[in-house]
Amino acid sequence: MKDPIIESDNCANCGKGLIGKYCYNCGQKKVDMKDRSVRAFLTHFVEELFTFDTRFYRSIIYLLFKPGLLTHEYISGRFISYISPLKMYLFTSLVSFFIMINMDPDMYKGIMDERDEDNILQTGIISIMNDKNMSEEQFQEKFNEITGSSIAFNLFFIIIFFSILLKLIYIAKNIFYVEHLIFTFHFFTFVLICYTLSSLIEPFSTGIFYFFFFIVPCIYLLFAIKKVYHRNWLSVLPAAFILSVSYWFLSLVWVVGTVFIAALRV
Numbered sequence: 001m002k003d004p005i006i007e008s009d010n011c012a013n014c015g016k017g018l019i020g021k022y023c024y025n026c027g028q029k030k031v032d033m034k035d036r037s038v039r040a041f042l043t044h045f046v047e048e049l050f051t052f053d054t055r056f057y058r059s060i061i062y063l064l065f066k067p068g069l070l071t072h073e074y075i076s077g078r079f080i081s082y083i084s085p086l087k088m089y090l091f092t093s094l095v096s097f098f099i100m101i102n103m104d105p106d107m108y109k110g111i112m113d114e115r116d117e118d119n120i121l122q123t124g125i126i127s128i129m130n131d132k133n134m135s136e137e138q139f140q141e142k143f144n145e146i147t148g149s150s151i152a153f154n155l156f157f158i159i160i161f162f163s164i165l166l167k168l169i170y171i172a173k174n175i176f177y178v179e180h181l182i183f184t185f186h187f188f189t190f191v192l193i194c195y196t197l198s199s200l201i202e203p204f205s206t207g208i209f210y211f212f213f214f215i216v217p218c219i220y221l222l223f224a225i226k227k228v229y230h231r232n233w234l235s236v237l238p239a240a241f242i243l244s245v246s247y248w249f250l251s252l253v254w255v256v257g258t259v260f261i262a263a264l265r266v
Contacts, residue, residue, distance in 0.1 A: 005031050005077045012077025031077040036176045044084050055083045056091075063088070063190060067220050068227025071186045075179045075228075085185035089159075089192075096192040097152055100199055107147045108140040111259065121259050128263040139266055147262040154258045158250045159188050165246055169239055170229060183228055191217050213251070218244040 005012050011023035012031050021030045034040050059082040062070040074082060111121055129139045166180035191213075198212035222240040230236040 006033060006036075013080050026080065028077075028080040036178060038178050038181070041084075041178050041181065042086070044079070055081060056088075059083050059088060063186060064193070066227075067190075067222075068183075068224035071179075071183045071224065071228050074182055085182045085189070089185045089189045092189045092192045093152055093155070096196040097148065099196055100151075101148050103199060106140075106144055108143045121256065124260055125263050128260075128266075132266065134266070142266040143262055146265050147258065150258045150262045150265070151254075154254055154261065155188070158254050159184050162188070162243075162246065162250060165243070169242065173229070183224070187217070187221060187224060190220055214248060217247060221247065 009018060010016065011018060011026060011028055013028040014023060014026045016023055016025035018030055021032075022028070023030075059070060062073070062082075070082060071085075073079070074085065108125075112125065116122060125143075129136065132139065163177070163181045163184040166183060167175075167177050170180070194212040194216050198209040201212075202209045218240075221243055222236065225240050225243065226233065226236040229239065
């Protein structure tokens with residue numbers, strides 16, 4: 001697969017000439033075929049794992065207010081000015097889940113507070129609890145301990161699935177899988193930020209959680225897809241619709257799956 005960025009004799013970041021493998025102007029290394037591998041993506045993450053500087057603020061501003069631009073910059077070889085997508089995602093997830101767990105430490109009570117016979121989650125939890133011959137107090141304590149870790153762990157699998165779906169949708173474009181993975185990490189970082197904001201605002205505004213968690217990410221996804229994958233709105237709409245529906249479905253799988261997996265692990 002030919003890649004104009006790899007074949008170019010100029011720096012992908014600033015456009016200046018290269019001296020050997022490095023740019024004389026900004027110091028960025030020349031992009032080569034190895035940089036298009038998942039291994040290189042993870043290596044870049046490890047190299048900057050413990051750095052936290054102005055690149056973070058520049059990256060987060062692009063992520064929040066310019067959908068798709070950060071991904072476009074990163075896959076175009078201009079990554080020295082930004083933090084890696086994986087690092088941004090991990091940092092955001094740590095902050096998000098920390099806030100969530102401290103705001104609602106008793107997740108069992110939040111799910112089971114208002115009993116409803118038609119509630120699938122409640123019915124499933126009660127059935128599993130009865131099968132384990134545990135008191136509700138014992139089950140509740142262990143359920144809350146397990147759920148926090150399960151949420152982050154299960155979301156990672158959702159991210160992998162979403163990136164594979166992107167690869168299948170754009171398989172004709174011969175795009176490297178790691179580029180879809182970068183897009184997915186940026187998108188779900190934005191989702192986690194929306195999730196955190198909605199959790200903070202929800203006590204003061206009923207229904208705001210559903211707007212920020214289900215509607216705002218799909219609007220963001222529409223513009224991000226256009227920036228990264230398409231040049232016109234006619235071609236972006238079908239892909240955006242498929243990915244939005246997939247996001248809704250995967251979000252429900254994430255929430256429901258996390259609850260049931262945590263209940264089964266008790």
